[in-house]
Amino acid sequence: MINTGLFNTNKINIKKELQDNSLILYVDIHKLNNPVQYKSDIMVDIIGDNCYLVVINSNLEYTRDNANFEKVTGECLKWLEEHNINYRQVVENKDTYRSILGVLVRMGNKVKDKDFSVGFVVTKKEFEKIQEKLAQFNLYYYVVQNGDSNDKALNSFSETRGNIEEMSKLFINNFYYDRYVQKLRISMNKENEEAINQILSKHLG
Numbered sequence: 001m002i003n004t005g006l007f008n009t010n011k012i013n014i015k016k017e018l019q020d021n022s023l024i025l026y027v028d029i030h031k032l033n034n035p036v037q038y039k040s041d042i043m044v045d046i047i048g049d050n051c052y053l054v055v056i057n058s059n060l061e062y063t064r065d066n067a068n069f070e071k072v073t074g075e076c077l078k079w080l081e082e083h084n085i086n087y088r089q090v091v092e093n094k095d096t097y098r099s100i101l102g103v104l105v106r107m108g109n110k111v112k113d114k115d116f117s118v119g120f121v122v123t124k125k126e127f128e129k130i131q132e133k134l135a136q137f138n139l140y141y142y143v144v145q146n147g148d149s150n151d152k153a154l155n156s157f158s159e160t161r162g163n164i165e166e167m168s169k170l171f172i173n174n175f176y177y178d179r180y181v182q183k184l185r186i187s188m189n190k191e192n193e194e195a196i197n198q199i200l201s202k203h204l205g
Contacts, residue, residue: 011204022172023190030182039177040131041203047124053142053153056118060138072136079133080120087120088154090161117162121150138178142171
């Protein structure tokens with residue numbers, strides 16, 4: 001079920017969807033003067049004393065320039081290494097196929113592309129510092145509750161091979177930001193609705 005007009009303004013539009021014990025908010029922020037800053041501000045507030053498991057997934061970059069994507073991903077990984085932040089990476093080769101008379105035929109042995117995911121855990125302080133790097137991606141952020149270890153979160157990433165649907169089942173509180181259309185998807189426990197609404201309203205100015 002989707003409800004519209006949660007607290008729509010001339011700046012943002014929010015739709016609410018209930019799924020079992022989860023509340024999902026679809027937040028359209030494209031009319032804001034600085035939607036990227038707004039997204040960053042609310043996510044800094046939301047993280048609190050917890051951490052974010054950040055997932056870069058090549059499949060989320062639906063208009064990606066492969067060469068540039070690999071370049072900016074490499075720069076991000078270098079930053080993580082320089083700041084001693086552990087990360088896990090899952091890479092899968094994607095072969096080139098073509099349909100001939102209804103049959104998928106692999107065209108040669110050349111690998112056309114690679115699908116890959118990178119997962120890493122950051123604290124609030126680290127999250128604030130890496131914002132410039134992360135602004136170049138569509139990302140999923142999973143809230144790692146205070147008390148859960150970073151290794152446990154990274155193991156969950158590795159075990160699911162970065163699969164978005166599987167990860168979302170393990171981490172109910174999660175966020176997705178699409179930089180192309182400037183929309184934010186927030187999934188959370190129902191009891192957090194009032195707190196999230198206050199944060200969203202606070203940063204509208």
